[in-house]
Amino acid sequence: MNNNKSGFALQQNGDLQYYTIPSFEQTGLVKHGFSTRLGGVSTGECSTLNLGFKKKDSREAVLENFKILTCAIGVDPHDLVFSDQVHKDGIAIVGVEDREKGIFKESDICEFDGLMTNEPRVALVTFYADCVPLFFLDPVQKVIALSHSGWRGTAARIGAKTIQKMHERYGTRMEDCLVGIGPSIGSCCFEVDLSVAEAFQNAFPQHPEIVTDGKRDKYYVDLWQANRLQLKDMGVPGENITIAGQCTCCHRDVFFSHRGDKGHTGSLAGILMLR
Numbered sequence: 001m002n003n004n005k006s007g008f009a010l011q012q013n014g015d016l017q018y019y020t021i022p023s024f025e026q027t028g029l030v031k032h033g034f035s036t037r038l039g040g041v042s043t044g045e046c047s048t049l050n051l052g053f054k055k056k057d058s059r060e061a062v063l064e065n066f067k068i069l070t071c072a073i074g075v076d077p078h079d080l081v082f083s084d085q086v087h088k089d090g091i092a093i094v095g096v097e098d099r100e101k102g103i104f105k106e107s108d109i110c111e112f113d114g115l116m117t118n119e120p121r122v123a124l125v126t127f128y129a130d131c132v133p134l135f136f137l138d139p140v141q142k143v144i145a146l147s148h149s150g151w152r153g154t155a156a157r158i159g160a161k162t163i164q165k166m167h168e169r170y171g172t173r174m175e176d177c178l179v180g181i182g183p184s185i186g187s188c189c190f191e192v193d194l195s196v197a198e199a200f201q202n203a204f205p206q207h208p209e210i211v212t213d214g215k216r217d218k219y220y221v222d223l224w225q226a227n228r229l230q231l232k233d234m235g236v237p238g239e240n241i242t243i244a245g246q247c248t249c250c251h252r253d254v255f256f257s258h259r260g261d262k263g264h265t266g267s268l269a270g271i272l273m274l275r
């Protein structure tokens with residue numbers, strides 16, 4: 001994969017590198033970013049910008065990393081709201097009363113892979129190391145969502161369910177919605193067994209191109225296309241969907257990769273907030 005040609009835009013601030021979505025930036029409505037592993041203070045397998053408290057890292061280092069990243073993005077760490085992801089398709093609606101949950105306060109937002117709000121200064125945070133980050137912005141109704149779409153979430157169509165919930169709850173029209181599909185494991189590296197390949201063939205019978213044959217009994221699944229196509233099928237125009245196109249597993253120097261680092265790795269994060 002060519003890492004230089006990304007649909008997302010690289011932002012650099014000293015040693016810190018993170019990505020933004022040009023179409024989101026152009027609205028002027030949000031502060032947002034997707035982290036890399038570069039520019040933080042963590043050491044060892046979490047080197048250097050680990051954002052996961054459950055990793056082999058100190059709480060102090062993770063808090064410092066959040067400070068570095070949120071300062072660059074322009075978000076107050078006290079406005080952050082964390083998800084608690086379980087590879088399912090639940091989406092929680094959150095608001096100002098949920099700020100600090102997961103970072104400075106104990107969280108009661110349990111078993112949700114997606115977060116959604118229409119309130120300003122509520123910074124949604126979801127975590128990654130190969131799974132697919134889905135950023136949503138409805139610039140008309142001013143609603144945002146951020147969903148963690150691993151292979152299970154992708155097959156369960158959490159992306160389509162997120163935009164459906166934006167429609168039901170806030171009146172979002174599919175044609176207005178902007179979507180960013182962030183850095184995550186590409187089809188180049190997402191080799192799977194028959195059971196996973198079949199899960200995708202069953203979930204997307206109209207899109208057989210999502211699964212390709214690999215060596216012997218192995219297959220490759222294209223999670224970026226599986227997410228893009230389920231959103232297009234919902235009515236989101238293709239030109240509204242930006243794919244970063246960067247494989248986290250191919251670029252372990254830049255990103256944490258669960259598969260690439262054989263489980264010994266840190267956490268990346270997506271952050272999205274209405275101004």
Ligand SMILES: [Zn+2]
Pocket residue numbers: 001185186187188189190247248249250
């Ligand atoms: Zn790859």
